[in-house]
Every structure is written in structure tokens, then in C-alpha cells.
Amino acid sequence: MTIANVHEAKTNLSKLLNDAAEGKEVVITRRGGEVTRFKLTPVRPGEATHVTFGAYKEKITFASDYDSADEEITELFEESASS
Numbered sequence: 001m002t003i004a005n006v007h008e009a010k011t012n013l014s015k016l017l018n019d020a021a022e023g024k025e026v027v028i029t030r031r032g033g034e035v036t037r038f039k040l041t042p043v044r045p046g047e048a049t050h051v052t053f054g055a056y057k058e059k060i061t062f063a064s065d066y067d068s069a070d071e072e073i074t075e076l077f078e079e080s081a082s083s
Helices: 006-011 013-021 071-082
Strands: 002-005 026-030 036-040
Touching: 002 006, 002 013, 006 013, 006 026, 013 026, 013 036
Parallel strands: 002 026
Antiparallel strands: 026 036
């Protein structure tokens, strides 16, 4: 496994991509992995590499009040606008 921080990944991206393509595990950490951790994996033959729009149609549902305005946030905007 190859572990690289963000700076090292920027500097050596081509090498890290080659390693991942060869099946080696490549992990990119940020602040030693405390905040974010990315893992590069190779694309397997036949695996989809593009986005299919509408693939999740009717598979995702939203709460009935999803797009309702939040009263507290609305009040904060109104207060800042009148200042």
C-alpha cells in the first residue's frame, strides 16, 4: 500500500495513478488521515466509467417539507437585510 499526503499526491499524481492501475492500493490522506482519506482503485474491465443520468429516478425520495423555508434561517436573513 502506498500512502501519500495531499502535497505528495499533487507532486506524484501520475505515479500514484499508475500504481492504482496496476492494482496497488493507494491512499491519499489529509492531515494524517484525521480529516479525509481517499483510496484510489483501478477501473475494472467492463465497469461503467460514465454517469447514467436518471439511474436513480424513483429510487430517491424526499421528505414532504424538503423545500420548505426554515423559519429560523428566514428570520436571520430578514434581520441582516434590515441592518
